[in-house]
Amino acid sequence: MISCEGHGVCADLVPEWIALDDWGYPLIREGAVPVPLLARVRWAVSNCPALALRLADT
Amino acid sequence: MVVLTGYDPLPGGLRLPRGIVLSEISVLSEPMQRLLFHSGYVEPPSAAAARRTKLPTPVATRGTHENLVRMTAPRLLGGLSPDGEAVDLRTHRAAYAEPPISRRGRGDAAIIDAVEAAGLRGRGGAGFPTARKMRTVAGAARPPVVLANGTEGEPASGKDAVLLSRLPHLVIDGALWAAAAVGADRVVIAVDRSNGVAAEAVAHALAERERHEPSAVAIEVSWTPPRYVAGEESALVQFVNKGVAKPTVGAGRPFQRGIDGRPTLVQNVETLAHVAQIAAWGPDWFRLDGTAGEAGTALYTVTGAVTRPGIVEAPMGATTMEILAMAGGPSVPLQAALVGGFFGAWVPTEALWRSHTRAGLEPYGASPGCGVIVALPAGACGLSETARLVAWYSAQSAGQCGPCVHGLADLAAGCTDLAHGGGPGLVEQLRRWGSMIEGRGGCHHPDGAVRLLRSAFAVFADDVAAHSAGRPCRASASVPFIYVPDAAHGWR
Numbered sequence: 001m002i003s004c005e006g007h008g009v010c011a012d013l014v015p016e017w018i019a020l021d022d023w024g025y026p027l028i029r030e031g032a033v034p035v036p037l038l039a040r041v042r043w044a045v046s047n048c049p050a051l052a053l054r055l056a057d058t
Numbered sequence: 059m060v061v062l063t064g065y066d067p068l069p070g071g072l073r074l075p076r077g078i079v080l081s082e083i084s085v086l087s088e089p090m091q092r093l094l095f096h097s098g099y100v101e102p103p104s105a106a107a108a109r110r111t112k113l114p115t116p117v118a119t120r121g122t123h124e125n126l127v128r129m130t131a132p133r134l135l136g137g138l139s140p141d142g143e144a145v146d147l148r149t150h151r152a153a154y155a156e157p158p159i160s161r162r163g164r165g166d167a168a169i170i171d172a173v174e175a176a177g178l179r180g181r182g183g184a185g186f187p188t189a190r191k192m193r194t195v196a197g198a199a200r201p202p203v204v205l206a207n208g209t210e211g212e213p214a215s216g217k218d219a220v221l222l223s224r225l226p227h228l229v230i231d232g233a234l235w236a237a238a239a240v241g242a243d244r245v246v247i248a249v250d251r252s253n254g255v256a257a258e259a260v261a262h263a264l265a266e267r268e269r270h271e272p273s274a275v276a277i278e279v280s281w282t283p284p285r286y287v288a289g290e291e292s293a294l295v296q297f298v299n300k301g302v303a304k305p306t307v308g309a310g311r312p313f314q315r316g317i318d319g320r321p322t323l324v325q326n327v328e329t330l331a332h333v334a335q336i337a338a339w340g341p342d343w344f345r346l347d348g349t350a351g352e353a354g355t356a357l358y359t360v361t362g363a364v365t366r367p368g369i370v371e372a373p374m375g376a377t378t379m380e381i382l383a384m385a386g387g388p389s390v391p392l393q394a395a396l397v398g399g400f401f402g403a404w405v406p407t408e409a410l411w412r413s414h415t416r417a418g419l420e421p422y423g424a425s426p427g428c429g430v431i432v433a434l435p436a437g438a439c440g441l442s443e444t445a446r447l448v449a450w451y452s453a454q455s456a457g458q459c460g461p462c463v464h465g466l467a468d469l470a471a472g473c474t475d476l477a478h479g480g481g482p483g484l485v486e487q488l489r490r491w492g493s494m495i496e497g498r499g500g501c502h503h504p505d506g507a508v509r510l511l512r513s514a515f516a517v518f519a520d521d522v523a524a525h526s527a528g529r530p531c532r533a534s535a536s537v538p539f540i541y542v543p544d545a546a547h548g549w550r
């Protein structure tokens with residue numbers, strides 16, 4: 001039900017914010033994305049082949 | 059503030075991750091199989107195991123649990139018919155004179171108030187306060203549905219099967235009282251279709267009602283596939299809606315969007331049986347048993363190394379040893395107990411003298427869960443039992459979330475290695491994987507495996523140390539103790 005397929009594209013694009021676990025699935029830092037990373041995070045969201053990532057406004 | 063959140067739910071069309079083959083072979087299990095465990099004594103295979111064969115002395119006895127009131131007679135099981143048959147509607151009405159009445163389209167806050175005053179918590183595992191769920195659902199804009207969860211996928215549990223097959227009208231009354239409380243016009247009772255006795259009893263009870271006591275509330279049965287995860291609430295809802303018994307997350311929790319998109323109150327069938335008794339006899343009566351924080355009685359499935367394995371009823375606050383005593387007591391010296399079932403945790407023998415409540419078991423990272431207690435004899439091998447349970451978790455994954463599918467497979471393989479001896483760094487690796495898996499599935503299924511493994515590290519710490527030093531004893535090759543069913547069933 002979670003759509004991520006472990007392609008790892010996201011971690012390549014924003015290694016500062018997204019790491020991969022031992023099986024290739026993303027481990028995302030908690031909390032607000034730092035402003036300098038925002039552009040690349042958006043880029044990762046739109047490039048995820050499985051459309052598994054989402055930006056939330058809180 | 060912009061937060062990047064993890065996974066988005068897949069909008070439809072599930073794809074199985076690489077390497078997963080879900081067998082569609084359906085194996086019908088004997089209903090009794092769920093109840094039966096080996097309870098034979100395994101000879102201590104080594105000096106290491108033999109050292110554990112002395113029962114520890116009690117560290118706490120009754121009287122230390124304030125507010126504890128003893129059960130004078132079983133409440134739910136007291137209603138069982140001695141002939142082993144299901145209690146029919148007429149006999150049931152002789153004991154519960156007032157049938158549940160719904161006020162069409164409106165909830166009845168008085169019933170919710172009574173459930174709240176009684177302090178009833180869910181008996182399906184999570185122990186969530188029932189009245190709180192009722193209030194959320196009753197306050198929703200759309201008319202709610204009540205879903206009675208009688209799937210009992212937990213392999214070590216048999217109490218829901220007893221209620222459904224012997225006291226079906228008590229469960230149905232409870233579901234109808236819940237419907238009256240929240241203003242539902244529809245009740246769905248979910249029953250594992252491989253449990254023929256329960257299925258037949260429920261079908262018969264509903265037919266009786268149709269003839270003698272027609273209800274304004276529509277009651278139907280959903281025959282679920284015998285898969286563990288099928289009992290998770292969102293999986294049940296998806297099964298009723300679309301015929302696939304796998305969890306969903308993105309669609310909203312069942313209490314928000316459940317059956318037909320309507321707010322759905324999911325309660326375990328034992329929880330509902332208690333609701334029926336609270337409706338009949340009131341919250342003060344309910345609180346005559348139990349502790350201030352955890353009221354009433356609960357059903358326990360007690361198996362393993364006890365003299366009379368079976369289903370018992372005990373007041374909340376009874377110690378684990380008292381509950382074991384109701385099942386005849388330990389048949390041999392014990393080394394640990396599995397509490398809460400496969401979806402539970404190991405506790406050491408010292409814990410057996412503490413109250414078997416959330417509060418009493420909390421220091422061990424355990425909780426009563428759905429009321430399973432498996433007594434592990436001194437001669438069994440805790441690590442190989444754990445390895446087989448973790449392998450069961452892996453086999454039961456619904457195949458939808460990467461960390462659950464791949465993580466549990468690695469965890470299971472690592473646990474098997476550890477049981478056979480392990481090696482340097484393996485325990486650290488397993489712990490690392492555990493924290494990588496925890497909280498990252500769409501449902502709590504993988505978290506259960508991590509909790510179980512952590513409890514094994516704590517309770518079987520000496521064994522773990524011996525294995526890490528390359529000194530396992532021969533017990534890991536001994537006969538498996540806990541019966542672990544296989545998972546060769548489909549999801550529809």
Ligand SMILES: Cc1cc2nc3c(=O)[nH]c(=O)nc-3n(C[C@H](O)[C@H](O)[C@H](O)COP(=O)(O)O)c2cc1C
Pocket residue numbers: 179180181182183184185186188207208209210211212286287288289290291292324325326327329330501502503
């Ligand atoms: C993997 C998984 C399996 C579950 N299986 C069952 C089950 O077989 N029976 C059950 O009553 N609850 C089961 N639950 C809990 C349900 O999701 C739900 O919390 C429960 O039915 C609510 O009822 P209660 O509040 O009366 O306990 C399961 C939960 C999980 C995460």
Ligand SMILES: Cc1cc2nc3c(=O)[nH]c(=O)nc-3n(C[C@H](O)[C@H](O)[C@H](O)COP(=O)(O)O)c2cc1C
Pocket residue numbers: 183184186190191192194195290291311312313502
């Ligand atoms: C933090 C939290 C808040 C919850 N809030 C509600 C709620 O407002 N209404 C409701 O009906 N259930 C609520 N629940 C209960 C869940 O829907 C669910 O029945 C319960 O957590 C059992 O979980 P399980 O299905 O994993 O066993 C809440 C649960 C948690 C953990």
Ligand code: SF4
Pocket residue numbers: 003004005006007008009010011024025026047048049050051052053
């Ligand atoms: S979130 Fe998307 S990009 Fe990242 S690993 Fe998963 S599928 Fe790949």
Ligand code: SF4
Pocket residue numbers: 106107438439440441442477518521522524525529530531532533534535
């Ligand atoms: S865990 Fe190891 S030492 Fe303990 S009984 Fe099993 S094989 Fe023997």
Ligand code: SF4
Pocket residue numbers: 001287304305306454455456457458459462463498499500501502503504
């Ligand atoms: S965590 Fe596992 S069992 Fe739960 S939905 Fe995901 S794949 Fe299925």
